[in-house]
Structure formats: structure tokens, C-alpha cells
């Protein structure tokens with residue numbers, strides 16, 4: 185988190201984490217499409233030829249002045265593939281909140297778990313942990329046939345009892361709800377830390 | 381040296397006071413003038429744009445800052461992987477019309493200068509170095525009073541953010 189007192193600007197970083205192809209980029213693209221250009225900047229996607237995220241996607245938006253204070257949000261996605269481990273570490277650094285986009289498909293459970301473990305390891309390397317960070321789970325691809333029941337995903341993935349949402353990101357279902365909840369948790373977290 | 385608030389465990393909370401911001405902005409403006417540069421950016425290694433002077437048509441400065449920060453961190457990581465003991469401190473790209481020079485300020489910030497090939501790299505190095513030493517000093521000074529910071533987020537803030545989010549996201 186960054187506070188520029190001169191501008192009364194408070195800027196937070198939210199990172200979309202999860203295995204490759206779970207729908208992280210799709211989340212960002214939907215948010216980008218929903219926000220009026222006067223409130224947001226460009227979206228950048230560093231992609232390979234076949235459309236896979238290579239480093240990160242990024243977009244930022246701000247709200248109007250709230251009693252003189254200007255909240256500003258920076259959203260990042262990480263590349264999911266195993267070999268981009270260093271990229272994930274770099275993007276994760278300084279994150280104020282995390283959205284974990286899980287792929288609900290039956291055959292992707294292993295990848296979800298691996299990615300969750302990778303996330304926790306990267307946080308620990310920074311002296312942090314999932315447990316003390318605003319964290320929201322999104323069970324994406326609920327439109328597909330071969331998916332696991334939410335109850336089971338909850339048991340397997342949500343051991344921290346984090347808020348969770350079902351989503352169909354390519355149709356925008358659950359995307360905005362996920363983001364709003366994450367922002368709410370981040371603000372509560374900052375509030376707590378400033379008071380402490 | 382970094383105005384970092386450590387109360388929150390290891391989470392980074394960087395707070396820049398009004399004086400710090402104004403002084404840094406003035407230094408950036410002066411650097412831009414000396415190097416006849418088109419754009420000077422002061423940013424945070426986590427991708428946050430802090431201060432800038434200048435403009436390049438069609439260039440989104442916040443995106444540019446996010447990219448520069450990650451690029452810098454990635455190169456640092458590469459240096460670490462090949463066993464370099466020295467902290468990676470600068471970055472230079474030569475374009476056909478514009479050159480880009482990026483230098484670290486401590487471990488948490490960087491300064492990026494976009495300049496014309498008519499300006500020598502030596503000049504850029506010297507003036508940038510002087511500027512970042514001064515910025516380093518400014519960052520050592522006392523940040524904002526605690527009481528002020530607490531005011532930043534009052535009880536109403538959260539509900540206002542909620543309303544505004546509903547407005548812009550539907």
C-alpha cells in the first residue's frame with residue numbers, strides 16, 4: 185500500500201493468482217470493459233503468440249475523490265505455468281490483497297492445489313502468509329459440465345474460510361462481486377493496520 | 381531510510397509526506413530540465429507511480445511504471461540467479477529516437493529518464509546520480525504524523541468506496 189499524503193492518494197495492489205488458464209486474464213478484461221475510460225488506464229497484457237500470459241496483465245483505476253481522498257487500485261494477474269515462478273514472485277511483492285481464481289473443472293484440482301501451495305510458499309519467502317492477507321476465492325468456469333461441486337472445492341481449497349464466489353468469468357458472472365469483496369477486505373485490513 | 385511503516389508485520393506500507401512529495405517533485409522537474417528530457421518518472425519497485433514530469437503522447441505513464449518496475453525486478457532476479465553479488469542498480473535501453481535510463485533509489489524506488497540521443501549518457505548518469513542521492517536523503521526524513529494517517533481512512537471511507545465502486549462497476 186502506498187499513501188501519497190500530498191495528493192491524499194491511497195493506492196493498493198491486488199493480485200489475481202491461480203493456475204494457468206483458470207480465467208485470471210478474463211477477470212481483468214471484464215473489469216476493464218465495465219469501467220468508463222475516464223476512470224481507468226490502459227490494460228496491458230504481456231502474452232505469448234498463443235495468448236498465454238507471459239509476465240503479467242495490468243490495469244489500474246481510480247474512484248473519484250472521496251472527501252478529498254483518492255483511492256486508486258492496481259490489478260495484476262500472474263502467469264500460471266510452472267516455469268514462470270520468478271515472475272509470480274515479482275508480481276506478488278507488495279500485494280495488499282489476493283484473488284485466487286480456481287478452475288472448477290474436475291481434472292484441474294491438482295493444478296489448483298499446486299498453485300495454492302506455490303502462493304503460500306512465495307508469501308512465506310517474503311515473510312508473509314495467506315492467513316494474514318485479504319484473500320478471496322473464486323470458483324470459475326461454473327458453466328462447464330465436468331466440474332466439482334462447490335462443497336468439495338471448499339473442502340479442498342478453502343481451508344482459511346475465505347469469502348468465495350462462483351463465477352463464469354467469460355460472461356462476467358461473479359467477476360465484479362469478487363473484486364468488490366477483495367477491495368472491501370483490503371480497506372478493512374488497512375484500517376486495522378493504521379489503528380494498530 | 382525508507383519511510384516504511386513496519387507496524388503491519390512485513391506488509392509494505394509506504395507513506396510519503398507532503399514535504400517529501402513536493403521536494404521530490406521539484407528534483408524531478410529540475411532533472412528533466414537539465415537533461416532536456418521528455419519524461420522523468422519516480423516510482424516504486426512494486427509498480428506504483430509516485431511522481432512524474434513530462435509527457436509522451438500515447439504513453440500511459442502508470443502502465444509504463446508498472447512495466448519498468450517489473451522489468452527492473454526481473455533483471456535483479458536474473459542477476460541473483462547467475463550469482464551476482466552486486467545489487468543490480470541500473471538499466472539502459474537505447475531506442476532509435478529516445479533512450480531510457482533507469483536507476484534504483486535504495487532498494488524500494490527507481491528513477492526513469494527518457495531522453496533524446498543528442499544528450500550523452502554520461503550527462504544522464506551524472507545528473508541522475510545526483511538526483512537520486514538527494515531523493516535518498518529526502519526519504520530518510522520523518523514521514524507523516526501517525527495521527528494524520530489514521531484520518532486517511534475514517535469510518536465513512538469504506539462505505540463511500542463501496543458506493544463509488546457500485547457506481548463505476550454497476
Ligand SMILES: Nc1nc2c(ncn2[C@@H]2O[C@H](COP(=O)(O)OP(=O)(O)O)[C@@H](O)[C@H]2O)c(=O)[nH]1
Nearest residue numbers: 204205206207208209210324325351352353354
Ligand atoms: N467456459 C468457460 N471458459 C472460461 C471461463 N473463464 C475463462 N474462460 C476461458 O478460459 C481460457 C483461459 O482464460 P484466461 O483468462 O486466459 O486464463 P488465465 O491463464 O488464468 O489468465 C480462455 O479461453 C477463456 O475464455 C469460464 O468461466 N467458463
Ligand SMILES: [Mg+2]
Nearest residue numbers: 208209237261
Ligand atoms: Mg493470463
